[in-house]
Amino acid sequence: MQFAPAIPPGRYLYSGQTMSSEPILRLDNIVKRFGQFTAVDGVDLAIEEGEFLTIVGPSGSGKSTLIRMLVGMEEVSEGAIWLRGERIEDTPANERPTCMVFQSLALFPHMTVGQNIEFPLKIKGRSPAERKQRALELLALLRLPEHYYTRNVTQCSGGERQRIALARALAFDPEILFFDEPLSALDYRLRKTLEKELKDLHERTRKTFVYITHSLEEAMVMSDRIAIMNSGKFVQIAVADDIYAKPVSRFVAEFMGEVNLFDIEGTTSDDLHGTGIEIHVNGQAGEFGISLAPNEKGTLMVRPEFVRFLSSGETSDFLVRGILRAEYALGSRIQYKVETANGSKLTVENLREDRYQGAIGDAVILGWDIESTHIIRE
Amino acid sequence: MERLDRKLGTASSLPLLAILLVAFIAPMLVVAVFSAMPRKVFSVFNSPDFSAYAALLEQGYYRSLLWSLGMALASTVILFVVCWPLAFGMAKVFKRFTIVLTIAVVVSLFVSENIRLFGWVLTLMKGGLIEGHVRAWTGEGFESPLYSVPIIVFSLVYVYFPFMLFPLAQGIAMVPDDARQAAADLGASRWRILFEIDLPLAAPGIVVGSLLSFVLAAGALAESKILGGQTVIVIADEIETAFTYGQDWPLGSALSMVLITIIAALAIYGIAKVDLDAIMGRKGR
Structure with missing residues (x-):
């Protein structure tokens, strides 16, 4: 079992996929300052042709500013943007071959659905017949009924408006399609449906999609790669599974959902100092790749769904003893809070069918395997 | 409960309704009836005829x-072109400076229109502020631009400036920024954005501003009298003359009715075309 090497923050990392020769879009040390405040702080990124890249970050992380610079609505303070080897950071938005789906969708309220979709074609000077044909094709592609062509956009529902905005962007036939949290205003179920539709659309069109969101779930469902952004910098860029299982920092680990983190220090014994965790695999920690140099600090991470309740006599690579303090039903899963002897809290999540048969206050033994364990070195 | 509310609402609107009837509808009715009386009578109890209307064509009042209408149209078009950039600035660009502009324009309304127009006379007349200074410095004078049609149009533009500017700024403020950005993102140039996005979405403001300035300019009197020196006689002038020196109430009424009909038709057409609720701040849906 190999663990991910430490990655310097802000650096571009590609994992999992094969790379084509030339990235479609390359960002070279992009900086954006608003007066004293630095919103985007030296970002490097290479976006591959045809990939679905999602930039995720909490609000205020600079992701919106970044995407606005990429489409040309915000000026770049420093750095270069290369589109297919051509510098474009000074090209105005209307001359860039890229296009964005806005958070607000920004449909034109005075136009019909058809006119909205045809707008970019009209700008390009296409004939009315050609425009209409393309608009109808796009309506079909996005599974909107043909008679919507003459409907006013203000009469369409949230999900329909979403699809119209997408159709309009596709009509532009952009080199790269950017998305600025377009699903955030929709209710949960519709969002789930549209996430899958978007992924499906990406597979059918094979266009390069760059999507920003603060919702990790959204990113996980759709993306080929995820870039995690915090305080104007990329913290980690990797495929979804790697970001989830092998985060490079506590921030990423915690951002990716519930997680158990333990501060550990360099150790040569099977005792992880002060954490209350016992190691039971063949004695030596170093053998599974979690050894730290003497006095090196690190964080041991295990996701709640990999932790299980052990029955007496049962063993696992890592063991923790504690008291069951709380139980929460999360629908298909049950979440437990367990307090260990030294006072630290552990979160455990089991499927409903594996529900723990006991009561609050029970003394329990928790265990997990080395394969589910990750060491964060910052 | 709801029915009681409705009854109370109706009841409380009665006084205003009464005032509207007495102060607005009744005089209009009197004018309408008078317009169908024989010329130069002072009673509505005569057998109706339409000789006053005939005078419109026969005696050249149509001119x-x-x-x-022509000068009102010209001044409205000029006002629109002049006010658009400023209104755009006020709605989208100037930020806090907008309030300074608003106050500056509103303060000009504190001075009576006639006094402001006489100010222009003093400025523009031969030997006035401008020509007088130029002559004193260069020894060469020039003809005053006063007492001509262009100066009347100029003064209409000057006087009705706020009536175009503020509705226009309000209309432009309703154009969503993201729609403009999206249009640019989809490849539209500034001109395309102006014609495809700004103008249609600011239409309520354009219609309200244009109607206000057109209606006021079409009925304006002081501009042609003071700055125009009655180079041309406007319809409001004819109406005033008919009611006063002319002692011909039916003629005055007939001319009024024609003006009112034209303006009302324009107003109804314009208002029907746009969503006035939007600009009044009432959002349906």
Whole structure:
């Protein structure tokens, strides 16, 4: 079992996929300052042709500013943007071959659905017949009924408006399609449906999609790669599974959902100092790749769904003893809070069918395997 | 409960309704009836005829009407072109400076229109502020631009400036920024954005501003009298004359009715075309 090497923050990392020769879009040390405040702080990124890249970050992380610079609505303070080897950071938005789906969708309220979709074609000077044909094709592609062509956009529902905005962007036939949290205003179920539709659309069109969101779930469902952004910098860029299982920092680990983190220090014994965790695999920690140099600090991470309740006599690579303090039903899963002897809290999540048969206050033994364990070195 | 509310609402609107009837509808009715009386009578109890309306064509009053409408149209078009950039700035660009501009324009309304127009006379007349200084410095004078049609149009533009500017700024403020950005993102140039996005979405403001300035300019009197020196006689002038020196109430009423009908038709057409609720701040849906 190999663990991910430490990655310097802000650096571009590609994992999992094969790379084509030339990235479609390359960002070279992009900086954006608003007066004293630095919103985007030296970002490097290479976006591959045809990939679905999602930039995720909490609000205020600079992701919106970044995407606005990429489409040309915000000026770049420093750095270069290369589109297919051509510098474009000074090209105005209307001359860039890229296009964005806005958070607000920004449909034109005075136009019909058809006119909205045809707008970019009209700008390009296409004939009315050609425009209409393309608009109808796009309506079909996005599974909107043909008679919507003459409907006013203000009469369409949230999900329909979403699809119209997408159709309009596709009509532009952009080199790269950017998305600025377009699903955030929709209710949960519709969002789930549209996430899958978007992924499906990406597979059918094979266009390069760059999507920003603060919702990790959204990113996980759709993306080929995820870039995690915090305080104007990329913290980690990797495929979804790697970001989830092998985060490079506590921030990423915690951002990716519930997680158990333990501060550990360099150790040569099977005792992880002060954490209350016992190691039971063949004695030596170093053998599974979690050894730290003497006095090196690190964080041991295990996701709640990999932790299980052990029955007496049962063993696992890592063991923790504690008291069951709380139980929460999360629908298909049950979440437990367990307090260990030294006072630290552990979160455990089991499927409903594996529900723990006991009561609050029970003394329990928790265990997990080395394969589910990750060491964060910052 | 709801029915009681409705009854109370109706009841409380009665006083205003009464005032509207007495102060607005009744005089209009009187004018309408008078317009169908024989010329130069002072009673509505005569057998109706339409000789006053016939005078519009036969005695050339239609020329005054055309001058009024023409100059109102010209000043409205000029106002629109002049006010658009400023209104755009106020709605989208100037931020806090907008309030300074608003106050500056509103303060000019504190001074009576006639006094402001006489100020222009003093400025523009031969030997006035401008020509007088130029002559004193260079020894060469020039003809005053006063007492001509262009100066009347200029003064209409000057006087009705706020009536175009503020509705226009309000209309432009309703154009969503993201729609403009999306249009640019989809490849539209500034001109395309102006014609495809700004103008249609600011239409309520454009219609309200244009109607206000057109209606006021079409009925304007002081501009042609003071700055125009009655180079051309406007319809409002003819109406005033008919009611006063002319002692011909039916003629005055008939001319009024024609003006009112034209303006009302324009107003109804314009308002029907746009969503006035939007600009009044009431959002349906």
